[in-house]
Amino acid sequence: MRLGRLAVIGVGLIGGSLARALRAAGAVEHVVGCGRGRANLEKALNLGVIDSYTHDVGEAVSGADLVFLAVPLGAMASTFAAMRGHLKEDAVITDGGSVKASVIEDCRAAFGELPSGFVPGHPIAGTENSGVEASFAELYHNRRIILTPTAATSDQALRRVEAMWGLCGAEVTRMEIGHHDEVLAATSHLPHMLAFGLVDTLARMKENDEIFRYAAGGFRDFTRIASSNPVMWRDICVANREALGAVMGLYLNEMSELAETIRRGDGERLLEIFSRAKGARDRYVDGLEDCSGASAPQSRQE
Amino acid sequence: MRLGRLAVIGVGLIGGSLARALRAAGAVEHVVGCGRGRANLEKALNLGVIDSYTHDVGEAVSGADLVFLAVPLGAMASTFAAMRGHLKEDAVITDGGSVKASVIEDCRAAFGELPSGFVPGHPIAGTENSGVEASFAELYHNRRIILTPTAATSDQALRRVEAMWGLCGAEVTRMEIGHHDEVLAATSHLPHMLAFGLVDTLARMKENDEIFRYAAGGFRDFTRIASSNPVMWRDICVANREALGAVMGLYLNEMSELAETIRRGDGERLLEIFSRAKGARDRYVDGLEDCSGASAPQSRQE
Numbered sequence: 001m002r003l004g005r006l007a008v009i010g011v012g013l014i015g016g017s018l019a020r021a022l023r024a025a026g027a028v029e030h031v032v033g034c035g036r037g038r039a040n041l042e043k044a045l046n047l048g049v050i051d052s053y054t055h056d057v058g059e060a061v062s063g064a065d066l067v068f069l070a071v072p073l074g075a076m077a078s079t080f081a082a083m084r085g086h087l088k089e090d091a092v093i094t095d096g097g098s099v100k101a102s103v104i105e106d107c108r109a110a111f112g113e114l115p116s117g118f119v120p121g122h123p124i125a126g127t128e129n130s131g132v133e134a135s136f137a138e139l140y141h142n143r144r145i146i147l148t149p150t151a152a153t154s155d156q157a158l159r160r161v162e163a164m165w166g167l168c169g170a171e172v173t174r175m176e177i178g179h180h181d182e183v184l185a186a187t188s189h190l191p192h193m194l195a196f197g198l199v200d201t202l203a204r205m206k207e208n209d210e211i212f213r214y215a216a217g218g219f220r221d222f223t224r225i226a227s228s229n230p231v232m233w234r235d236i237c238v239a240n241r242e243a244l245g246a247v248m249g250l251y252l253n254e255m256s257e258l259a260e261t262i263r264r265g266d267g268e269r270l271l272e273i274f275s276r277a278k279g280a281r282d283r284y285v286d287g288l289e290d291c292s293g294a295s296a297p298q299s300r301q302e
Numbered sequence: 303m304r305l306g307r308l309a310v311i312g313v314g315l316i317g318g319s320l321a322r323a324l325r326a327a328g329a330v331e332h333v334v335g336c337g338r339g340r341a342n343l344e345k346a347l348n349l350g351v352i353d354s355y356t357h358d359v360g361e362a363v364s365g366a367d368l369v370f371l372a373v374p375l376g377a378m379a380s381t382f383a384a385m386r387g388h389l390k391e392d393a394v395i396t397d398g399g400s401v402k403a404s405v406i407e408d409c410r411a412a413f414g415e416l417p418s419g420f421v422p423g424h425p426i427a428g429t430e431n432s433g434v435e436a437s438f439a440e441l442y443h444n445r446r447i448i449l450t451p452t453a454a455t456s457d458q459a460l461r462r463v464e465a466m467w468g469l470c471g472a473e474v475t476r477m478e479i480g481h482h483d484e485v486l487a488a489t490s491h492l493p494h495m496l497a498f499g500l501v502d503t504l505a506r507m508k509e510n511d512e513i514f515r516y517a518a519g520g521f522r523d524f525t526r527i528a529s530s531n532p533v534m535w536r537d538i539c540v541a542n543r544e545a546l547g548a549v550m551g552l553y554l555n556e557m558s559e560l561a562e563t564i565r566r567g568d569g570e571r572l573l574e575i576f577s578r579a580k581g582a583r584d585r586y587v588d589g590l591e592d593c594s595g596a597s598a599p600q601s602r603q604e
Contacts, residue, residue: 279505
């Protein structure tokens with residue numbers, strides 16, 4: 001499979017790892033990187049992740065057969081707008097944004113109508129680290145990639161993007177746009193809100209120094225995602241506010257009921273809730289290890 | 303330091319690890335184990351964790367210089383009651399319960415008044431595993447132990463329990479009873495409620511099979527504590543319902559405000575909340591690594 005010339009807009013962990021994987025597969029003939037920071041692009045060049053770079057999106061996509069957008073959600077609109085008039089007619093465009101409806105809306109707004117070559121996508125992959133120096137060719141190995149084709153997406157473009165992710169060793173599935181945003185709101189965006197909310201609640205308590213001092217191993221693991229990039233999460237929340245707002249409503253109802261059950265000391269009901277949760281967690285979540293190949297690290301609990 | 307004859311009531315991870323550590327330190331002359339399950343006690347005997355065992359609490363504590371209660375919170379009351387009339391006059395009693403006011407109340411109820419030899423304690427340590435086969439002598443190494451002496455606790459008993467934990471390589475601190483229960487409600491009990499509540503919310507959604515299928519690495523780490531023992535957590539919630547109910551109220555206010563901020567798409571306010579949480583997490587929680595000596599496992603996030 002030859003994918004031709006690749007333009008990566010945003011050469012960080014996500015964009016850099018795609019470029020590395022496709023180079024390792026021998027599937028691309030030239031990779032042009034695009035971004036605002038010169039130092040990062042120089043690093044990408046020195047690391048052999050890209051062959052050339054530019055700060056100009058229009059220049060980057062000129063002559064590209066495949067364009068990958070790995071910019072923050074808040075930068076999608078201006079990036080699409082900067083592409084307009086510079087794309088090859090048969091260029092295939094895909095992205096790595098973690099909310100799909102908003103990216104599609106940004107694309108439509110920039111182009112007037114959705115290009116047939118645009119295949120919205122979301123690789124369910126990442127690490128705690130960021131920047132091109134954190135990128136590696138195996139990031140997408142055995143990871144799920146969700147593609148959410150639009151009504152305008154051509155079969156040819158869709159197949160090409162599926163093949164691209166296949167070359168990275170990923171497992172590709174298709175999903176309806178709104179459904180993707182709902183599923184991710186529940187499984188990724190909501191947990192991040194919980195962690196941010198928990199840490200912020202404790203930070204706002206009196207004597208929070210002491211409270212954090214007695215927070216031990218389990219707490220550290222549990223709140224790790226509260227160390228995530230605040231700008232990225234602001235963008236995700238704003239972009240997916242409808243689906244996330246809905247699932248947060250469900251969660252708040254659950255937690256209000258749980259708080260009330262605790263206050264009245266209803267042990268029988270608590271046991272029922274905890275047993276159901278444990279059952280679901282053990283049943284579904286441990287099943288995931290079969291797919292990702294990763295085994296859960298041992299963590300201490302109190 | 304010689305501690306004499308040790309009785310461990312409840313020979314699992316917590317009780318077994320204490321016995322192993324004190325044996326390794328050469329500080330005990332005989333360890334008697336007590337519990338309901340014969341198979342577990344036989345295993346403890348074969349593993350060399352205990353020297354003898356009995357199913358009778360009164361028999362176990364007869365002649366013991368030091369008694370360690372590592373039974374579930376729900377079994378504390380009956381265990382104290384079974385000790386009555388069998389303790390040596392100068393016996394020192396301590397426990398590993400994760401809520402302190404309720405254990406102290408159970409002790410008072412059993413003995414009529416609090417014994418001067420009773421030193422309530424809480425080792426902030428554990429692993430995901432349970433049972434004596436999971437116990438190891440280093441469990442308490444560099445871990446925090448909180449002691450919450452009562453008004454009746456004698457200095458001699460307190461010093462003896464501090465010495466006992468010191469022999470295990472632990473860091474001992476003293477705390478006021480109610481304050482312990484508030485701090486643990488915030489740093490341990492509340493996070494468990496969040497995890498149980500999150501998993502249960504998702505389990506109750508339509509198409510929850512699919513939702514869990516797309517939950518990836520970060521979710522698995524985040525919800526690991528929802529796999530904890532439901533009976534143990536029911537006991538903790540009931541025992542600490544006042545402090546936990548209060549901190550859950552604070553958390554619910556925070557999350558309601560966050561949900562509202564998301565629904566109205568107020569990016570500026572979101573950035574403020576997320577930045578404050580990230581700041582607190584990075585500042586306080588990473589500082590903990592200095593104490594525990596454990597480094598955080600790398601985990602994938604989406």
